[in-house]
Amino acid sequence: MDFADSAEEARFRVRLRAWLGENNPHLPASSTSDEYWEKQPEWHRSLYRAGFFGLSWPVRYGGHDRPTVYDVIVDEELAAAHAPPRPNLGYLVQAICAHANDDVKDRFLPDLISGRARWCQGFSEPDAGSDLASLRTRAVRDSDQFIVTGHKVWTSYSDVADWCLLLARTDPDARGHRGLSAFAIPMNQPGITQRPLKMISGVAREFGEVTFDAAVVPAVNMIGSSGDGWAVAMTVLAHEREPQELGNASRYRKTVKQLQKFLRDDPAGYDAEQFRQLAWAIVESDMLAHLVSRRLSERLDGLDHGVEGSIDKLLMTSVEQTVGHAAVDIAGATHDEVGASMLATYLYSRAQSVMGGTAQIQRNLIAHRVLGMPRS
Amino acid sequence: MDVRYTAEQRALCQAARRVIDRLGSRAVADLADERRAAALDEAVESSGWRELRAPDDRGGPIASGVEVAIVAEELGRGLADAPFLGPTLAMELRRLARASQAVDRETVGLRRNLAALASPGEPALAIDARDAGSALLLAADGTLVAAGLHEKAGSIDLTRPMALIPNTEAVTVGSLTEADRQRWTALALTITTADLVGSMRGALDLAVTYAGQRVQYGKQIGSFQAVAHLLADALVQIEGARAALLYAAWGVDSLAPPDAVAAAASAKAYAARGARLVCETCIQVHGGIGNTWECLAHVYLRRTLLATDVLGGVGPNLARVLEHAGLGGHL
Ligand SMILES: Cc1cc2nc3c(=O)[nH]c(=O)nc-3n(C[C@H](O)[C@H](O)[C@H](O)COP(=O)(O)OP(=O)(O)OC[C@H]3O[C@@H](n4cnc5c(N)ncnc54)[C@H](O)[C@@H]3O)c2cc1C
Numbered sequence: 052m053d054f055a056d057s058a059e060e061a062r063f064r065v066r067l068r069a070w071l072g073e074n075n076p077h078l079p080a081s082s083t084s085d086e087y088w089e090k091q092p093e094w095h096r097s098l099y100r101a102g103f104f105g106l107s108w109p110v111r112y113g114g115h116d117r118p119t120v121y122d123v124i125v126d127e128e129l130a131a132a133h134a135p136p137r138p139n140l141g142y143l144v145q146a147i148c149a150h151a152n153d154d155v156k157d158r159f160l161p162d163l164i165s166g167r168a169r170w171c172q173g174f175s176e177p178d179a180g181s182d183l184a185s186l187r188t189r190a191v192r193d194s195d196q197f198i199v200t201g202h203k204v205w206t207s208y209s210d211v212a213d214w215c216l217l218l219a220r221t222d223p224d225a226r227g228h229r230g231l232s233a234f235a236i237p238m239n240q241p242g243i244t245q246r247p248l249k250m251i252s253g254v255a256r257e258f259g260e261v262t263f264d265a266a267v268v269p270a271v272n273m274i275g276s277s278g279d280g281w282a283v284a285m286t287v288l289a290h291e292r293e294p295q296e297l298g299n300a301s302r303y304r305k306t307v308k309q310l311q312k313f314l315r316d317d318p319a320g321y322d323a324e325q326f327r328q329l330a331w332a333i334v335e336s337d338m339l340a341h342l343v344s345r346r347l348s349e350r351l352d353g354l355d356h357g358v359e360g361s362i363d364k365l366l367m368t369s370v371e372q373t374v375g376h377a378a379v380d381i382a383g384a385t386h387d388e389v390g391a392s393m394l395a396t397y398l399y400s401r402a403q404s405v406m407g408g409t410a411q412i413q414r415n416l417i418a419h420r421v422l423g424m425p426r427s
Numbered sequence: 428m429d430v431r432y433t434a435e436q437r438a439l440c441q442a443a444r445r446v447i448d449r450l451g452s453r454a455v456a457d458l459a460d461e462r463r464a465a466a467l468d469e470a471v472e473s474s475g476w477r478e479l480r481a482p483d484d485r486g487g488p489i490a491s492g493v494e495v496a497i498v499a500e501e502l503g504r505g506l507a508d509a510p511f512l513g514p515t516l517a518m519e520l521r522r523l524a525r526a527s528q529a530v531d532r533e534t535v536g537l538r539r540n541l542a543a544l545a546s547p548g549e550p551a552l553a554i555d556a557r558d559a560g561s562a563l564l565l566a567a568d569g570t571l572v573a574a575g576l577h578e579k580a581g582s583i584d585l586t587r588p589m590a591l592i593p594n595t596e597a598v599t600v601g602s603l604t605e606a607d608r609q610r611w612t613a614l615a616l617t618i619t620t621a622d623l624v625g626s627m628r629g630a631l632d633l634a635v636t637y638a639g640q641r642v643q644y645g646k647q648i649g650s651f652q653a654v655a656h657l658l659a660d661a662l663v664q665i666e667g668a669r670a671a672l673l674y675a676a677w678g679v680d681s682l683a684p685p686d687a688v689a690a691a692a693s694a695k696a697y698a699a700r701g702a703r704l705v706c707e708t709c710i711q712v713h714g715g716i717g718n719t720w721e722c723l724a725h726v727y728l729r730r731t732l733l734a735t736d737v738l739g740g741v742g743p744n745l746a747r748v749l750e751h752a753g754l755g756g757h758l
Pocket of ligand 1: 172175258402408412
């Protein structure tokens, strides 16, 4: 058992560090500013061109077929260099890889991974959030295409997306999670309108709502077979819950380092409670980094996480919100640029217990599926 | 990086699990069963687990912090009343001091609040003192001494008695450097963290079993969301604590001493907070029965109270974490 880099991992780290020394765009941290979202595509392509993106994905589609630990090394080094995090596409790539036929994979994965095409995920609806299976957006077959009508909401990156991974009902007679199918639908067409939604942090480019009014999607763009929609959605959500997929552990450690600097620069300006909050933020973010190491190693045995992902999601949520509390209590009241970004970090942390399935839903899943508690 | 257990570590894990499943305590009455206790003590003795930190021929420990954590976790899960914590910590002190082996079973002497090793002459308690003949104490200048034990003392932990250390002549057995002392602290924090994680698992198993059996309003209580969420949160605490523990256990022998202490302190703070939550959840889920002596829930809680206090719980360990971050002296 060894937490240290192997020789090859260490060489990779050195190469990456050198590259970062010259190519760090010095953008703000993810999700806390619109400037980040504006420049993100450029950053994505720059990482990709240098060979530091999609390390664990298939070579055939532009990846490098390396173990996932290399993605995590990238996350760690980006955070250490105060560079922006890598874009999160893992859940889309994994779902397409797992469910789509070769034609769909060949057509979509290379552009998705290289950053030439941008994607959003259209699952949630105004009346179907936690109860996702009750969704009502319809896709009706019309010769070699489907006509889509419905309303999606909380759709991350809907403003810039070229494609949407859409979950829609293809069998009007089937109820619940049966009769759903997944599609890659082009966003730039007359039948689709999207409206950005402003988050509590003030960010307006994180998510939006999307209406489909007789929008068109070719039948060959179906991901998996007709009726596979729920399975595709579950793959997406499982990967959306994994801290190693999201690079969040490194992001939290970066914030914690910034907070340490506040207290070091002016120790007399803070009380014991603030020191205590920082200590917990260190303890929790370190724990998550070690959890990521453990999960990555388990993957070497081919172990993938189904329901255990809910445990990791709750741990990640608790870390993000502990760090968020420390951020606002230590630095949120300094009315300058750093203070504003710490306030944004705090406000954004509140979304972590909602997105990808709320904390309550994760607890339901753990109780029933992991602990074997009876359903109510 | 590859943090999977080796084949030997997996085998050790299974061996410890088997011993505990056979000889651990599954009811409060088991604690009074002297034959069971003796059989468990014999099993622990013959397995060689108390010698994991004995020196090999180059002075290093026979086994790493990872093996120690594996055994401690299982013993914690099964409420083992056979000494392991005390003898292992004493063995590590002797190894670091390059001292000869003790003749009798030995443990360590801690200050009255259990937060640090005691110096000779100050009021001290020997922990985990069943069948121990002596306890090691550490003077401020690094001199390691052995003192004889006599009187039994009360213990919050029903599975691990304490003994008083009389203020008599102590025998010098060696001396420790500052780095040795840090290495030992890292091991002590790691072993108590593993003990906490094990007890948390045992307490959660107890609560989950009960929640699947007890019926109210015509339903198993585990089907009520308020109960189910308490149990889910308990499991999350355990998994977080295990993640931190694994790194601390590896760090005992693989990190520089100050980093090893920080990693172990971080894990201990996390696990100590979680242990209280999990054990209290276990009592709550049991309702009235959870508040009776006959329910094992309090035995788990008491065991975690002791494991928490040994080398300090949440507060002292958050202070160690801050110290390591260059922010000492503010808690
Ligand atoms: C930042 C962010 C990004 C997102 N990105 C996307 C995206 O890209 N694509 C997408 O499709 N969706 C996205 N979402 C939507 C997200 O998945 C939903 O918000 C989430 O599933 C909850 O649904 P809801 O908002 O309708 O809340 P509701 O389901 O209405 O829940 C409201 C409250 O009731 C509780 N509740 C509901 N049901 C139960 C139950 N059975 N037991 C106990 N409590 C319950 C919830 O926990 C919550 O506290 C995003 C959300 C956020 C915040």
